[in-house]
Amino acid sequence: MAPTRRHMLRMGAVGSAALLAGALTGASARYPAPRRLGDPFSLGVASGDPTHDGVVLWTRLAPDPLAPGGTGAMARAPVTVDYEVANDEHFRRVAARGSVLATREFAHSVHPEVNGLAPDRWYFYRFRAGDAISPVGRTRTAPAPGAPIERLRFAVASCQSWSSGYFTAYDHIAAEDLDMVVHLGDYIYEKTFIRGRRDMELAAHLRDEAVDLTGYRLRYAQGKLEDPLRAAHAAFPWITTMDDHEVDNNWAAERPGTGFDIHRLPQLYRRRRAAAFQAMYEHQPLRLAQMPSGPSVRLHRRFSFGDLAELTMLDTRGYRDPQACGDGAMVEDCADRSAADRTILGAAQREWLVEGFTRSPARWQLIGNQVAMGQADYDPGPGRTVGTDAWDGYVADRDAVLGAAADRDVDNLVVFTGDRHQHCALDLRADYERAESPVVGAEFIGSSITTGRDGADMDHTGRTLLAANPDLRFFNAQRGYLRVELDHGMLRNDFRVVPYVSRPGAPVRTRASFVVRDGIAGTVQAWRPDEPVDAPDETDVNAQPGPRPGR
Incomplete structure (x- = not known):
């Protein structure tokens, strides 16, 4: 049974395997990619909004992303996109996998929210649409709330x-x-x-x-x-x-x-x-x-x-x-x-x-x-x-x-x-x-x-x-x-x-x-900004602030 527009919008927006399993189309419903898809992952992959047990992943199927019309040269039909999250970049130890529906209503973009991961850990992820496999991305979960951590860099x-x-x-x-x-x-x-x-x-x-x-x-x-x-x-x-x-x-x-x-x-x-x-x-x-x-x-x-x-x-x-x-x-x-x-x-x-x-x-x-x-x-x-x-x-x-x-x-x-x-x-x-x-x-x-x-x-x-x-x-x-x-x-x-x-x-x-x-x-x-050299590797923690009224 083909999905209704309402269900395509819902599945394309949420992008989670759990929602797909509960949708009216059924967990086994799949929508194949066009045979001549080219490189659908021209815009790359991304992840974001980390929590202690998960992240949201992103990609968009767009074999010709600058084509007039803004559709990325994708057909109207939905496409099933598979994703994998692994502990290693060779995907020998897969931590999560699922499928999500990419629809025309959202420019064939997907946003699977992956949960159940370990806190404060690096993961690798990738997507597949038909025979095309995306570049590998790397992401990291946040530390658990209240957990002692030594540092954060961004x-x-x-x-x-x-x-x-x-x-x-x-x-x-x-x-x-x-x-x-x-x-x-x-x-x-x-x-x-x-x-x-x-x-x-x-x-x-x-x-x-x-x-x-x-x-x-x-x-x-x-x-x-x-x-x-x-x-x-x-x-x-x-x-x-x-x-x-x-x-x-x-x-x-x-x-x-x-x-x-x-x-x-x-x-x-x-x-x-x-x-x-x-x-x-x-x-x-x-x-x-x-x-x-x-x-x-x-x-x-x-x-x-x-x-x-x-x-x-x-x-x-x-x-x-x-x-x-x-x-x-x-x-x-x-x-x-x-x-x-x-x-x-x-x-x-x-x-x-x-x-x-x-x-x-x-x-x-x-x-x-x-x-x-x-x-x-x-x-x-x-x-x-x-x-x-x-x-x-x-x-x-x-x-x-x-x-x-x-x-x-x-x-x-x-x-x-x-x-x-x-x-x-x-x-x-x-x-x-x-x-x-x-x-x-x-x-x-x-x-x-x-x-x-x-x-x-x-x-x-x-x-x-x-x-x-x-x-x-x-x-x-x-x-x-x-x-x-x-x-x-x-x-x-x-x-x-x-x-x-x-x-x-x-x-x-x-x-x-x-x-x-x-x-x-x-x-x-921490150091003189007019020095014509790169900053030292170690900050002078004994540096003193200048005089400030009202301190």
Whole structure:
């Protein structure tokens, strides 16, 4: 019996062998792959959202992923996809196996959620569709909640405009000794903002701004065809969220960004958002809980890593009020940004965040955040100029979150941020209107993978920010990513940089390292960032923080 559309949607979305066994089609029902399928695994494989006993796996059948129409040149028929998870890369000791149905409704993507694995362990996985076998991926389960663990290592990435340069940084991420990758958004860009040499390679149907499901699917396929990105996905589990360019530049919940006039086309914008969310789900290792419902999706969630750390991923787009005093541009006088009812998180997510990190028994409270949380004044004089797309435009929410951290004695609060296309290390204060306000945490902002082109070690913006913001400890405007290692005594953040992205093959080096020590809020510079050499292998744990008012 052929499956109904309702059952194909359900099975394609959930992607678990258990659901397939209980579906009306029966456990034995199989749907063969086309005889001339070519290479259906052109976009690679991925895993993500690790728990102590499982992960979600991902692949998408797309023999011609950039074909017009966004279908990947797959036929309409569903295809049964088998998967295996093993303890060894040769698959001699299989730990789990199952089958999942890939359907046209979800671009023949699958998301099997594999459970029953051992905690804190590496596994290998692969898929099969017909006679085609996918590349082998590697993944890792999280430690059991509360279990003692010695360390955690991960990379933080964001902002990868295909047209801005080559994804070389992912080659280096794939070669790192990590447990996972955290991606903070702008995985794709809905259009080309800065045209370069790479745009000359594009076919006509890839040059237009993405506004529908076909357009967004093509943008994801374009990025995933990059070898370095596929390698990094195959090497580690990823934890992902979104920022604005997955939909529309500077969008804010029900209000579009720069692409549409909401007063004329509100329904078109909602359809656009729904298409963008579906394409994101189709191309990321996300669980059923993150499957969108039309123009809504839940991406804020938590991950536990033994007794060492808890990672809270935020959504600062889907629940926010529109930007104050414009569309997120720089403003000098904007009283509205401090209005008590303005929110970047929404009341429910804000309460969930505060209650969660104040109740957690983990040593480190880590937050994955899209836009800069700490104050960024762009006026080195007595005035104040800030951008309202970041937390500077939502002062009440920032005061509520950081004030709660201070009031509830939350130790070891560290925020990781994307969006800015700059490397920054800064201290976070409970209230930026009071000079004596205490430092309650640290924020590390990671630069972009490509956005902004080659960049520079220092630029005018960096000099201005350093002069105007005493809590800003470091600035760099090259491309790169963050490499983070933490144990029970210290968290170390390495700012990894590549000198260029305008051509492939760039080397990588550590531009500077900063640490946060257990029980001491704020950043500590571990070595001089102006040294023209790579960071030392061992951090100077005796480094002392500089003077900070209000400590």
